[in-house]
Amino acid sequence: MTDPDKIRKDITSNIARISSEGADYVDARYYMEDSSETLVLYDGDLEANDTTVQSGVGIRVLWNGAWGFAATSDPSGIHSCFDRAAQNARTASELVRVPVSMGRLDPVRGSFSTPVEVDPFTVDLKDKMAFLTKLDDGLKDDFVLKRVVYANFMKRRIHFQNSEGSEIRKDLVHTFGMMMAMALDTDGEMQRRSMNLYTTGDGSAGWELMADPKQFLENTDRIRSELAQLVRAEPLEYGRRTVILLPGQGHLQVHETIGHPLELDRILGYELSYAGGSFVDLDSFGRLQYGSEKLSASSYGGIANSPGSFGFDDYGTPERDYLLIDRGLLVNALTSRAMVNEANERAGRKVFKHIGGAARASAFYRAPIDRMTNVNILPGNDGTLENIISATDDGIIVDNPVSWSIGSNREHFHFGCEIAWEVKDGRRTRILRNPTYQGHTLDFYRSLSAVGDSSTWRVEQVNNCGKGEPNQVMQIGHGVPVVKFDDVISGERK
Amino acid sequence: MLDANIRSILMQVRDEAAGEGIQASFLLHHEKSHLMRIGNNSVSLNTSEDLLRLDIVVTDGRRQGSQTFLGAVGSADTVREVLASAREKARLATPKTYQPIPDEVQVTVSEDSQFDIDLADLDPAVKAGAYGGIFSELGEEYNYSGSWSSGAMEIYLLTTSNSNEAYHRGTDQLFSVVLKHPEKKWELTHQQTGWRAGDFDTGRTVAEISKLLPAYENSPGYKVEPGEYTVLFGAPALAEIVEMAAWTGLSGRSWEEKQSWTAKSSPGQSILGENISIADDPGNPETFMFGFDNCGRKRRIFPLVGNGDLLSLMYDSGTAARYGREPTGHDTGSPSLVMDTGFGPGDPLEAVMGMGRVLYIPALHYVNIPSRSKGIFTGSSRFNAVLVENGEIVSPIFSTRITDSFQNVLGNAAVISSRSESVNGSNTYGRRTPVAMSVPSYMVSEGVKITDSADSF
Numbered sequence: 001m002t003d004p005d006k007i008r009k010d011i012t013s014n015i016a017r018i019s020s021e022g023a024d025y026v027d028a029r030y031y032m033e034d035s036s037e038t039l040v041l042y043d044g045d046l047e048a049n050d051t052t053v054q055s056g057v058g059i060r061v062l063w064n065g066a067w068g069f070a071a072t073s074d075p076s077g078i079h080s081c082f083d084r085a086a087q088n089a090r091t092a093s094e095l096v097r098v099p100v101s102m103g104r105l106d107p108v109r110g111s112f113s114t115p116v117e118v119d120p121f122t123v124d125l126k127d128k129m130a131f132l133t134k135l136d137d138g139l140k141d142d143f144v145l146k147r148v149v150y151a152n153f154m155k156r157r158i159h160f161q162n163s164e165g166s167e168i169r170k171d172l173v174h175t176f177g178m179m180m181a182m183a184l185d186t187d188g189e190m191q192r193r194s195m196n197l198y199t200t201g202d203g204s205a206g207w208e209l210m211a212d213p214k215q216f217l218e219n220t221d222r223i224r225s226e227l228a229q230l231v232r233a234e235p236l237e238y239g240r241r242t243v244i245l246l247p248g249q250g251h252l253q254v255h256e257t258i259g260h261p262l263e264l265d266r267i268l269g270y271e272l273s274y275a276g277g278s279f280v281d282l283d284s285f286g287r288l289q290y291g292s293e294k295l296s297a298s299s300y301g302g303i304a305n306s307p308g309s310f311g312f313d314d315y316g317t318p319e320r321d322y323l324l325i326d327r328g329l330l331v332n333a334l335t336s337r338a339m340v341n342e343a344n345e346r347a348g349r350k351v352f353k354h355i356g357g358a359a360r361a362s363a364f365y366r367a368p369i370d371r372m373t374n375v376n377i378l379p380g381n382d383g384t385l386e387n388i389i390s391a392t393d394d395g396i397i398v399d400n401p402v403s404w405s406i407g408s409n410r411e412h413f414h415f416g417c418e419i420a421w422e423v424k425d426g427r428r429t430r431i432l433r434n435p436t437y438q439g440h441t442l443d444f445y446r447s448l449s450a451v452g453d454s455s456t457w458r459v460e461q462v463n464n465c466g467k468g469e470p471n472q473v474m475q476i477g478h479g480v481p482v483v484k485f486d487d488v489i490s491g492e493r494k
Numbered sequence: 495m496l497d498a499n500i501r502s503i504l505m506q507v508r509d510e511a512a513g514e515g516i517q518a519s520f521l522l523h524h525e526k527s528h529l530m531r532i533g534n535n536s537v538s539l540n541t542s543e544d545l546l547r548l549d550i551v552v553t554d555g556r557r558q559g560s561q562t563f564l565g566a567v568g569s570a571d572t573v574r575e576v577l578a579s580a581r582e583k584a585r586l587a588t589p590k591t592y593q594p595i596p597d598e599v600q601v602t603v604s605e606d607s608q609f610d611i612d613l614a615d616l617d618p619a620v621k622a623g624a625y626g627g628i629f630s631e632l633g634e635e636y637n638y639s640g641s642w643s644s645g646a647m648e649i650y651l652l653t654t655s656n657s658n659e660a661y662h663r664g665t666d667q668l669f670s671v672v673l674k675h676p677e678k679k680w681e682l683t684h685q686q687t688g689w690r691a692g693d694f695d696t697g698r699t700v701a702e703i704s705k706l707l708p709a710y711e712n713s714p715g716y717k718v719e720p721g722e723y724t725v726l727f728g729a730p731a732l733a734e735i736v737e738m739a740a741w742t743g744l745s746g747r748s749w750e751e752k753q754s755w756t757a758k759s760s761p762g763q764s765i766l767g768e769n770i771s772i773a774d775d776p777g778n779p780e781t782f783m784f785g786f787d788n789c790g791r792k793r794r795i796f797p798l799v800g801n802g803d804l805l806s807l808m809y810d811s812g813t814a815a816r817y818g819r820e821p822t823g824h825d826t827g828s829p830s831l832v833m834d835t836g837f838g839p840g841d842p843l844e845a846v847m848g849m850g851r852v853l854y855i856p857a858l859h860y861v862n863i864p865s866r867s868k869g870i871f872t873g874s875s876r877f878n879a880v881l882v883e884n885g886e887i888v889s890p891i892f893s894t895r896i897t898d899s900f901q902n903v904l905g906n907a908a909v910i911s912s913r914s915e916s917v918n919g920s921n922t923y924g925r926r927t928p929v930a931m932s933v934p935s936y937m938v939s940e941g942v943k944i945t946d947s948a949d950s951f
């Protein structure tokens with residue numbers, strides 16, 4: 001698309017036009033740029049060398065309490081796109097039993113930029129390849145059968161505007177990475193060991209994150225060495241034991257069994273036809289003991305350089321830092337403006353005092369829904385990983401997911417991980433392969449018996465969270481420490 | 495049909511590229527999609543998209559680069575720009591250790607046998623009306639959700655290898671409704687699929703849900719203890735198991751790289767029960783039929799498993815090049831997996847009449863693969879799942895987890911339905927790419943491992 005000024009003027013005049021025709025509310029998101037680059041080295045061969053560029057406008061109209069949405073990538077089609085969104089809203093309003101209420105808010109004007117030192121899109125492909133090839137070389141070994149090095153860069157320049165006079169500019173940059181080595185174990189089954197790019201929560205999110213030697217470069221030896229032990233290891237036997245999650249696994253546990261069940265649209269029943277519901281209901285807030293007193297979880301968390309940090313959500317609401325779970329007690333949810341209004345009305349009390357700022361859309365051609373931002377477990381007082389191990393009699397430490405399957409109301413789960421370390425009488429003993437564990441969400445978090453301090457805490461990045469219809473893939477962060485759970489079913493029955 | 499201006503622009507730039515000796519493919523994807531979403535008995539979203547994507551892949555010896563553009567293709571200059579970016583990426587790429595197989599449209603083809611103008615132009619008001627009708631027929635006291643995706647898509651592929659053109663146009667729809675009891679929390683669902691507007695019938699949904707309502711209304715939930723059970727899988731569950739089994743066990747890449755549960759077997763060896771045959775059949779009208787893949791290769795019926803024996807594996811172009819095999823026409827987002835029917839009666843309850851206690855699990859929620867090498871999958875029951883005794887529905891069951899292997903579940907099928915059913919497996923994450931499988935309407939497997947269950951639906 002060309003001439004952003006003209007497009008913004010078209011948006012302003014069309015918002016005024018549709019509002020004057022009787023719309024309750026209108027907003028538009030104009031993506032001036034939305035670029036994504038993916039590089040995959042597979043056994044050293046560059047199997048993916050892809051860039052996607054897109055730009056366009058997504059328009060949302062609320063009419064008699066019903067949403068209509070339409071999108072176009074054709075700059076000459078903006079006027080008719082507004083008409084289509086309005087028509088879609090009018091059609092929807094024919095079948096509305098629970099009218100959407102946005103309330104009235106003062107206009108918001110602001111901007112947000114992801115902190116970036118080096119824009120990954122300005123780094124020469126040659127330099128990127130040189131770096132990734134060096135990583136790949138670091139994974140090579142005689143026993144290693146497969147190597148994968150993955151990099152994904154995203155850049156978005158977004159203009160938001162609504163009929164209340166809000167105007168927001170966002171410049172978002174994300175850098176994702178993964179490296180993995182695979183080898184056959186003594187039974188001829190493929191085992192793998194991998195690592196994802198993470199952040200410490202401070203600093204920036206550009207190419208420098210990938211290039212930081214403390215991330216990938218200094219970990220290739222560890223990956224190879226753990227894999228070498230894994231392929232000779234015994235499988236984990238079925239039994240009840242303590243399970244210690246490193247952040248590489250803990251973040252997905254939090255994602256699936258704290259994040260998803262606390263999305264307010266899911267709680268209110270708007271995801272039943274696809275993702276599912278939630279075991280949490282409006283009565284649960286302020287009353288449900290979600291976990292032990294050691295569990296405190298937050299949304300956003302003021303993290304500077306995470307894919308879940310974006311300044312303002314796609315309703316134009318500022319992103320807020322607040323607790324979801326306070327010392328075990330469920331106190332809040334991941335919320336957007338429309339869902340907060342509906343929930344408070346349905347409950348007949350102010351269950352949610354503030355709007356969480358968690359409405360997000362994955363592209364200009366998708367409508368925003370309630371998403372995770374950064375969903376975090378706060379660091380605890382149980383010391384370092386070594387302190388936690390030394391206080392454990394019989395357990396395993398697990399890292400990195402292989403498989404995840406969760407009940408439709410997020411009430412139960414089953415995870416498979418890459419690696420386990422056995423813990424006996426306060427000491428790490430041997431590595432075990434094919435670890436799995438399963439549980440019921442509330443019982444599991446109520447068995448949380450140790451939370452690592454800030455030395456164990458880091459922000460894991462997720463770039464593949466799926467939700468909504470039409471489906472949307474979202475980027476999210478999870479700041480998590482090492483966490484320990486007691487009496488967990490692990491391994492599979494014979 | 496394809497916009498004449500876009501076609502001539504693409505042919506012009508293709509010809510220019512061929513003249514310069516560039517090896518490139520041009521894949522145009524155009525969709526007009528509509529989706530109506532229902533939540534809390536209301537339309538919660540009513541959305542239209544008209545999106546055009548152009549993928550250009552350039553092969554420069556052993557180097558490759560690709561660029562995807564989403565936007566308006568109004569002039570040859572736009573296409574030239576995308577080509578230049580792909581070319582630059584290929585120039586800077588590190589060379590592969592093998593020679594990639596260049597894309598080539600093998601024969602000129604234009605297909606639209608599954609295109610229905612009535613579905614392409616379906617008025618969203620029809621959808622709202624149908625949902626409203628279902629609510630009033632089944633009862634306004636329940637909570638309803640659902641989604642109804644429909645649309646038209648076209649693909650147009652050109653390569654510099656020759657002057658052939660491949661064109662596909664089709665329509666598709668996937669309808670679902672979820673009925674939830676506001677207090678008791680159980681959920682019932684019904685789905686419909688097809689490529690014609692006329693494939694949808696409100697009465698069918700009302701009838702199917704009505705059949706199960708009495709059992710759900712009149713019995714409390716039943717908690718299934720872990721153990722081995724005879725399980726009656728419905729078509730959606732069976733389709734998911736077969737699709738996952740094919741993805742992890744029948745793809746050439748998984749097999750070559752020893753990651754699959756079939757890795758220790760060779761073609762000709764037994765991998766599943768003798769009553770299991772699976773093919774990829776793009777000529778089966780219960781699937782969405784794509785006659786060519788995204789590399790221009792013609793697709794035809796491709797047997798994968800015959801009477802339990804591994805027959806062949808699916809090779810995409812990249813895997814074939816890397817391992818020195820022939821590509822099999824499987825570079826597509828839309829395989830047409832077909833599992834052969836058996837000899838069981840049409841009615842699933844009749845099939846389990848003399849079998850005592852049976853778990854009827856029509857669909858699986860959130861299936862994943864803890865071990866590809868061992869072929870182990872896990873997932874849980876959700877909608878419409880009931881305990882059956884001697885062919886009679888006794889009670890709905892609480893959310894129940896199955897963790898078992900493809901080899902066991904597809905190796906111990908006691909009864910397979912003689913009737914086939916089309917199961918729509920499309921998602922709407924990326925570009926519109928309809929996928930459907932044809933599978934028996936049910937399969938009864940013995941000794942299926944139940945590993946966990948909740949105390950609620």
Ligand SMILES: [Zn+2]
Nearest residue numbers: 255464465466
């Ligand atoms: Zn997710």
